[in-house]
Amino acid sequence: MKASFFMFFNYLTMMGVPVLLVLLAVCALFGVRGGVQAILLVLIAAGAVVYGAIGIREVFVHGKGKHETAGR
């Protein structure tokens, strides 16, 4: 269950942040600023923290020197 808990947020932000970034670009294209841009940026920041934190755990922490998947 722990793995799927992390995976849900990992996948959500992996796909969500690029969508929000493209939306930010679309807003810039049509000159939408102010509150809408601020909300998008807050959501992007939240997604970036989650994705970054899970990524750091995945890349630099998880499984460090613990397992061998194949014998010598």
Added chain:
Amino acid sequence: MKDLRGSQARIFRLARFHVEGFIHVLAYRIMVPLMVLWALLIIAYLLAPGLGTALKVATAVIWVLWTPQLFEVAKGLALAWSRGMVFGKLNEEFAHLYRKRYGAKAAFRALPFLFLLVWAAGFIVMITRWQP
């Protein structure tokens, strides 16, 4: 984590036999710590004006680093949605039966490139039109 090829932490071992995977992993590894700093910069920008240029530069860097990740995600989706027919390694007989039942699904092969097109267009718009 180790397997017969040695420690998985040594991502450079990938470069010899899977360049695309290597680029993806390398970009991901650089991007992941930067993501957290980028998020902090966004919050700082929202709280204190005057960080617009820094935010734009950081966003451009993350945008570029995210490109291999986006490509692989699109490839994964195409693989799943086509039941392994594109970007998969089904054996010939199984692939033949799948084609007979579900159709060729060859259009899914274009999905990652479609994603890249939208992504690149967004990048150009962000660079030229976004004034944070």
